[in-house]
Amino acid sequence: MMTTHRRGLILGGAALLSAPAAARAQGGGQGAVIDITRARTDPIPIAVPALPGGGGRGADIARVIQANLRNSGLFRPVDNAAFIQSAEAAAATPRFQDWRVIGANALVTGRVEDQGGRLRVEFRLWDVLPEQQIQGTAFTAPAAQWRRIAHLISDVIYERLLGEKGYFDTRIVYVAESGPRDRRTRRLAIMDQDGENNRFLTDGSFQVLSPRFHPNAQQIVFMSYFQNTPRVYLFDLNSGRSEVLGQFPGMTLSPRFSPDGRTVVLSYARNNDANIVAVDVASRAQRQLTAGNGLDVSPCYNPDGTQIVFNSDRGGDQQLYVMDAGGGGARRISFGRGRYATPVWSPRGDLIAFTRISGGQFGIGVMRPDGSGERILSEGWGMEGPTFAPNGRVLAFYRESQARGARGEGYSARLAQIDITGFNERQILTPTDATDPSWSPLLA
Amino acid sequence: MNAKILGALGALALLAACSSDEATNAAASGAGGAGAGGLGGAGMGTARPGSQEDLVASVGDRVFFDTDSTQVRADGRTTLERQAAWLARYPQVAVYMEGHADERGTREYNLALGQRRANAARDLLVASGVSGQRIQTVSYGKDRPAALGSDEASWAQNRRAVTTVR
Numbered sequence: 366m367m368t369t370h371r372r373g374l375i376l377g378g379a380a381l382l383s384a385p386a387a388a389r390a391q392g393g394g395q396g397a398v399i400d401i402t403r404a405r406t407d408p409i410p411i412a413v414p415a416l417p418g419g420g421g422r423g424a425d426i427a428r429v430i431q432a433n434l435r436n437s438g439l440f441r442p443v444d445n446a447a448f449i450q451s452a453e454a455a456a457a458t459p460r461f462q463d464w465r466v467i468g469a470n471a472l473v474t475g476r477v478e479d480q481g482g483r484l485r486v487e488f489r490l491w492d493v494l495p496e497q498q499i500q501g502t503a504f505t506a507p508a509a510q511w512r513r514i515a516h517l518i519s520d521v522i523y524e525r526l527l528g529e530k531g532y533f534d535t536r537i538v539y540v541a542e543s544g545p546r547d548r549r550t551r552r553l554a555i556m557d558q559d560g561e562n563n564r565f566l567t568d569g570s571f572q573v574l575s576p577r578f579h580p581n582a583q584q585i586v587f588m589s590y591f592q593n594t595p596r597v598y599l600f601d602l603n604s605g606r607s608e609v610l611g612q613f614p615g616m617t618l619s620p621r622f623s624p625d626g627r628t629v630v631l632s633y634a635r636n637n638d639a640n641i642v643a644v645d646v647a648s649r650a651q652r653q654l655t656a657g658n659g660l661d662v663s664p665c666y667n668p669d670g671t672q673i674v675f676n677s678d679r680g681g682d683q684q685l686y687v688m689d690a691g692g693g694g695a696r697r698i699s700f701g702r703g704r705y706a707t708p709v710w711s712p713r714g715d716l717i718a719f720t721r722i723s724g725g726q727f728g729i730g731v732m733r734p735d736g737s738g739e740r741i742l743s744e745g746w747g748m749e750g751p752t753f754a755p756n757g758r759v760l761a762f763y764r765e766s767q768a769r770g771a772r773g774e775g776y777s778a779r780l781a782q783i784d785i786t787g788f789n790e791r792q793i794l795t796p797t798d799a800t801d802p803s804w805s806p807l808l809a
Numbered sequence: 810m811n812a813k814i815l816g817a818l819g820a821l822a823l824l825a826a827c828s829s830d831e832a833t834n835a836a837a838s839g840a841g842g843a844g845a846g847g848l849g850g851a852g853m854g855t856a857r858p859g860s861q862e863d864l865v866a867s868v869g870d871r872v873f874f875d876t877d878s879t880q881v882r883a884d885g886r887t888t889l890e891r892q893a894a895w896l897a898r899y900p901q902v903a904v905y906m907e908g909h910a911d912e913r914g915t916r917e918y919n920l921a922l923g924q925r926r927a928n929a930a931r932d933l934l935v936a937s938g939v940s941g942q943r944i945q946t947v948s949y950g951k952d953r954p955a956a957l958g959s960d961e962a963s964w965a966q967n968r969r970a971v972t973t974v975r
Contacts, residue, residue: 545957546954546957547953547954547955547957549952549953551952572952574916574920574952575916575917590947593905593947594947595920595947595948615924616920616924616947616948618917618920618921619917619920632917632921634920634921634924634925634948636928637879637925637928637929639921639924660918660921660922660925662917662918662920662921663915663917663918676915676917676918678918682877683914683915683918704914706914706915706917706918707915707917720915722913722914722915725913746959747912749915749916750915750916765912767959768957768958768959768963769959770958771956771957771958771960771963772957772958773957773958776957776959800916801916
């Protein structure tokens with residue numbers, strides 16, 4: 366898995382990363398590998414010393430790995446100041462007692478080699494208690510891509526120690542907002558999942574909303590007010606070009622790709638209705654999936670593309686409905702107190718995340734696709750728009766703070782992430798106010 | 810002396826007669842001034858006929874909605890009838906009908922809700938004789954508020970349909 370990669374994303378490199386396995390796993394020890402359901406109370410203590418070599422780049426890589434693991438809430442990186450054995454010595458032969466005594470259950474060693482503009486990063490993951498190597502891999506990439514190497518290593522550590530895929534080698538596309546709320550500038554922006562490498566994709570001369578990734582992470586579908594006409598567009602990350610998706614005499618909004626990327630499902634508002642329409646990306650053929658007296662918006666496919674969850678007020682107020690992907694058979698799944706909106710299906714298929722408005726509060730929650738097991742993860746004055754990390758374990762969304770004055774003083778909109786168990790809510794730092802996050806699939 | 814005074818009064822009277830429409834409209838816009846937010850300076854009698862400023866000053870550019878409602882209220886119907894009469898005077902003018910929502914809903918749903926409000930207002934203009942060809946609806950949902958506070962007074966101003974000259 367780690368050796369395969371799709372075409373380089375915005376960087377466009379052909380051979381972005383290659384990862385010949387230096388040494389393969391030796392059957393996984395038992396010391397550090399734990400049941401993820403225990404992780405909430407027991408984050409795994411892990412030592413990630415600066416990787417020697419690379420003119421200090423190895424230290425940068427270790428810092429990024431530590432931050433990723435810490436931010437997941439499932440690991441506790443051991444303080445570098447506690448280390449006894451030097452990183453250089455550990456890279457040769459770990460002295461496990463030195464790592465055991467400072468409380469590390471897992472250890473990362475390795476070295477960085479600068480091969481003239483390219484970095485070769487060798488890393489090994491050790492289970493400290495049974496003194497076993499769990500993984501050994503080398504990554505090679507252009508030196509400028511050192512952060513991606515750190516994210517790839519983080520994903521390997523996450524997967525080997527927790528038994529499920531990570532989400533660190535990913536990006537988030539979102540709407541960067543600036544200016545007063547009555548004259549807001551809204552730009553498409555993209556960044557690494559940890560907030561680094563932020564880049565604006567549009568110049569702000571037209572408003573954008575609701576960006577969502579294509580499953581290959583090369584394209585984005587979004588809504589724009591280009592020429593004062595709200596329509597859905599496709600944006601290609603490699604070329605930077607966008608094009609309108611389909612000819613509709615009314616407004617199109619809330620687009621989302623199907624899991625195979627061949628279809629965009631969206632809402633088409635005309636006259637007094639808004640209906641769900643599937644648009645074939647290649648032919649632009651349209652297929653209307655709902656019809657009736659109601660506002661049907663925010664459709665999202667399940668992972669195998671056979672069902673669509675959406676938000677409708679057909680029954681009087683906003684609730685969640687699930688229907689067949691071909692249309693028909695819609696059944697309501699939300700029955701709690703309040704209004705339900707912005708449903709997104711987990712890539713694992715087991716949960717639907719949503720926004721709930723109840724008692725004047727907004728909340729982010731999850732429920733099973735049949736509507737059972739509802740849990741509110743976070744609640745406050747304003748928040749909406751959850752998006753799943755590709756492993757279905759973490760949600761990003763945006764949180765708004767209430768204006769305190771008549772001129773909007775104190776209002777802000779910021780991205781946050783939270784574990785689907787409802788713990789470890791953190792802000793994702795962005796240069797400006799930010800809304801409408803969409804999490805990419807794993808890039809490699 | 811008397812003649813001079815009379816002359817001055819006469820000139821004033823003449824002016825008043827000529828501009829009686831504008832004077833009346835300026836008073837009307839003053840009464841509805843709260844709804845004209847952000848377009849200060851209109852209603853001074855200087856607005857170019859057929860312009861957005863003239864629309865605001867003459868008849869008011871917006872109507873309001875109750876929470877979650879897409880029904881134009883009775884006061885809004887009156888405003889739209891006056892807008893239709895204003896549009897009849899300026900047949901070359903085309904307009905956007907913008908639909909808006911308050912911040913207490915989700916973004917995408919509010920876009921659809923704003924579209925419905927714009928349509929409801931558009932339909933009433935059409936019912937009052939304005940050609941539908943002259944009206945293009947557009948929804949901004951909750952993303953272009955007129956009032957920036959997070960309180961019921963602000964939300965009431967933001968649940969609106971605004972007629973803007975294209």
